Amino acid sequence: METLVYIVPSIDVSWDGFGPLNPGKNYSVTPPPLDECLKDAELIVELLKELHEGKSALTIFSGTYCRNEFMRPPFTEIWNRIEKQGGEILLHTHEETAGNGTHHGEESHMKSVIRYQFDFLKEIGLHPVGYRGGLYAYCSFLTPLLEELGIPIDLSSAPGCNKPEREAVWDNIPYSAFFLSRNDPNRLPCEEEKSQVFEIPLGADGEGGENINFLYIDYVDSDLENSKRIYDVVLSRARNENCPQIIYTLFHTFSAHKPRMIERYKQFVDYTQKNGAQAVNPTEARKIYESISS
Template identity: 40%
Template structure:
């Protein structure tokens, strides 16, 4: 696997562990949420992890769904064996909450509820010998109190940000977000100037900075290879222009494994980026690289 000696971009391949049809915000699809297919997901996830091990050296993070319509299916049974295999190969786990109620809204602002379901997911992973290192909100949701909850429980990395996104109905408000890794201000919905920084290091989805539509993001299924390459090249050019190494994630879903065009696109993208200024990293490695650079500057 080729890679740049001094990469312009540190890229975390992020994999949501889920099922294919989940549209709680889409009235055009009657807010359709199909029943989860956890048994099918076991094979899909295991196969995808083995592919990623070969293509990234095990540098990726799994983000298993827990939410209103599938609370524990992806945090129980054989799925845990799949996660352990991935972690043994170098991968990481995050907690990924989907607190939507189809056609009615979300529960992301309910602090007691969020704390309860988050801690339950964390306990299930830890009881299986897996330490979650990050959090990710469903549909990019993130509320300011997560800046307190995560560090209190030993989690210091978040991957919820879609730069420029503004969906108050989903609690996904990122209008003041950076386009590279940074420490969140205590209220990330407001400008960072004048705010104390939290202990939570944010790794946003890779974005071209011109909007938060699918075409602007490194969301593999919702783009074409040529556009993913375009977005990535914008990120790389940003690094070269500013002198700041860019830290971002790309997004793919295990539920997409059964779509040949999507998995092939993902393979081609993963094969392309190491030869074009990127290095695959875990979230912990990305945070460590940022911290080391900050320490050098402060010296």
């Protein structure tokens, strides 16, 4: 079967006790249990190798309540393995204040923490190729910063999401990958406004902007049938538009020790692979887009 959907399997590094804006977790900012997180990371590396031949995007958490822990040994050895087996590393900032709000709209703060993480990862020998804002957050001032740093890819977007209090406004974007406008991430660019930042959106059903509407595979209120339903919508778009779709899916390291979530993920991947999908890393996704568009 021909490839109709190119999927970047994106894995967020995180832990169960983190939920500063989640009332369901009582706005928890419990420090990460690093030993458990390390075991989860090890399992994720093997899972990505088994299911996707390593093709993936691994987003390394750095934020208000855990700035450097995931950027130090022994985690760094695991992230090196991700790169060696065909995956790629992304910056992933979470700049929240528990029960209160975020710093996502503060230009000086966001530029500072993104530069810090980028420089830190480069210094330890990793090669970040992209960015993903925590809670789907992204502001227009980030585009020239990413260009300046030579970060050509972003995975912050979730089509239909409209949460201005979190700086997560993606209600008018395409459902498949595109280049960001230099001035407005929520608008397709004119040629003179086209930036060098390639935006890959989260797979979406187009029926709303909540997690249940996205290919957030380990979302606790979703299930395998919902994820398959959303994928079928993406597949239908590819057929109706006569153009392959380029999207990402979302999973978290903390689900690696949960058999139910791992089984859900494996069954979802199996379903997509039998129905027109191919896993790629972010750089491959960009090259595919450019070849299709040329």
